[in-house]
Amino acid sequence: MQYYDVVLSGFGGQGILLAGDVLAQAAMLDGKHVTWMPSYGVEMRGGAASCTVVVSAERIGSPFADEPCCLFSMSKPSLFKFQDKVKKGGLLIVNTSFVDADLVTRKDVDKICFPASEIAYQEVGEYKMANMVMLGALIRAGAVMSLEKTEAAMREIFGGSKKKALPGMLKAVRCGYQYVDQESGVRIREL
């Protein structure tokens, strides 16, 4: 993996920026160059939220993604806003618990459209872990980060008072990762 840029997007409160944080932390632990850039404006809970994470083997110039390798979408507005920007042959990961799969119109990209919130509820008992299920799918299908490094990053980020959320978070990421292997049908690229 020489260069990978991903736009993570959805509503404020869905843990979009946090999912980006985990990926960025994992990339740093992996010895990669990395930038984490939030959308910045009059954001609020329930409004639009997105961040761009760039992971690279070399020094990073722009922290923005004009044609991202991957879009991670947890809301209709974010799908509409970013879907056409994804690079040809790139990857779309969509949480169909929030977004009707019919709205995903791109034909020239790999697609993982799956009910991440329902999976999070069934497997971990928390709808709000959907962001971590999505992240698990992203690192596997995008071949952007190992599960081990992602878990190590989560142990660092969810320390202290957040530690009680950690087992559920870890399980959620593994569920997303395994979904790609077992059910998504997309071609798995190794790291």
Next chain:
Amino acid sequence: MHMKEQRMMHGSIALAEGAITAGCRYYFGYPITPQNEIPEHLSARLPEVGGVFIQAESEIASINMLLGAAAAGARAMTSSSGPGISLMQEGLSYMAGSELPAVVVNITRLGPGLGGIAACQGDYWQATRGGGHGDYRLIVLAPNSVQEMHDLAIKAFELADQYRNPALILADAILGQMKEPVSFAEPKIKIPAKPWALTGAAGRSPQLIKSLYLADGEMEKHNWRMHEKYRRLQEKECLVEQDLEEHMDILLVSFGSCSRMVNSAVALARSQGYKVGHIRPISLFPFPEAAIRDVSQRVGKVLTVEMNTGQMWDDVRLSAYPGSQCRLMARPGGAIPAPKQILEEIKKFLKVGDLLAKSVR
């Protein structure tokens, strides 16, 4: 990359931590987006290290508190954005005239007026031309990464003390809000003695710090002395990053967050066979005139890329070797030039330049 322990961190927090490492123990400020992470962080951190955090009643109060702390010999800082920095200009002019060292951070907004909170470089003129009234300069440093937000905060305190002059860090919401890995400097900070400081006159005669000079010829002498200081800064303290090749057809110049997009554009251009160089002024005052003059003499075509309508372009044109072709790619108002758009400008400039050369022949 594994030399030192790294942490993922916002640029604003990295800057605040750099200030603490530099020995800054006093912060005065008034809230304004997009720089609130700096006072938020320092309000927690400064009491931990025996420092003082004051949320002042206004920016005018903040800058005058800063003047007082600097006059007492302390390392002190304020931060604000656009309109807040405008309010501080009177105090900054007094500090420059009184030769008081301190650090001011401008995480810029759009403008003029209330503008907006997106990233923009429209405060270049205000920062580099003094900003307030009178014949003075600020030391101006422009980071382009989270690591530099940290490192240049320390550098700003060092230069301010060394030259007895206020230093300003010019950044924007991209640099403040972005997270990147950062490794912290070893805290081996030496704060120079300040025999001029107002520390109470016990055991010595009273001292005066002022910017009022009424006697015949006194003010001119003071102005020339400060001018000599700015000349020394120009001679010794220029900070610049140069990414050059042996043969170049075009030189790009950019600073701050904008230089990150230019870095990508340079890589893209080179991958397509274009011979491109890039100079990034890190100190905006002193401006790295010599580097731009020398390289433009070899290259001939200079493209300045800025997130305003063309401000650093003035300094580039003043510095470029006489006869150089100087063009501008400008995106004001929160627009960010995409690397592909910059590449298009490079191609256009090379083409137009060739046409000009042919018509001259």
